[in-house]
Amino acid sequence: MSGEYKIAMLRGLRRHCPTCDSPTLFAGYLKVRPICPVCGADNGQYRVDDAASYFTVLLVGHLIVGPLIAFPALMALPLWLALLILLPLVAAVTLAALPYIKGTILGVLAAGAANRKAAP
Numbered sequence: 589m590s591g592e593y594k595i596a597m598l599r600g601l602r603r604h605c606p607t608c609d610s611p612t613l614f615a616g617y618l619k620v621r622p623i624c625p626v627c628g629a630d631n632g633q634y635r636v637d638d639a640a641s642y643f644t645v646l647l648v649g650h651l652i653v654g655p656l657i658a659f660p661a662l663m664a665l666p667l668w669l670a671l672l673i674l675l676p677l678v679a680a681v682t683l684a685a686l687p688y689i690k691g692t693i694l695g696v697l698a699a700g701a702a703n704r705k706a707a708p
C-alpha cells in the first residue's frame with residue numbers, strides 16, 4: 589500500500605477529511621459533508637454504498653464469533669441469556685464501528701481518485 593493510501597485511510601479512520609485532515613468529514617453520524625469547508629475537497633463524490641456495512645458486519649462477526657468458538661463456556665449459556673448479552677453487544681459494537689469504517693473506505697476512495705488524477 590502506498591503512502592497516500594495509508595495517510596488517507598488513517599485520516600478517514602479518524603473521521604477526518606482525507607485531503608486536509610480537518611475533522612469535518614461527517615456532518616452527522618453517517619452523513620458525509622459533500623464539500624470540505626476547510627480545503628474544498630469534494631468528498632460527496634465518493635460513493636461508499638454498502639461497503640461500510642459489509643466490512644462492519646465482517647469485523648463485528650469476527651469479534652463476536654471468534655470468542656464464542658474460543659471460549660466454550662460462552663456456548664454453554666442458556667439461549668435467552670446469550671441473546672440478552674450478545675444482541676446489545678453486537679448492536680453497540682456495530683453502531684460504534686460503522687462511521688469509522690465508512691471514513692476509512694472514503695479515505696481509500698479519495699486516495700484512489702487522487703492517484704488517477706495524478707496519473708498521466
Ligand SMILES: [Zn+2]
Pocket residue numbers: 605606607608609610624625626627628629
Ligand atoms: Zn478537507
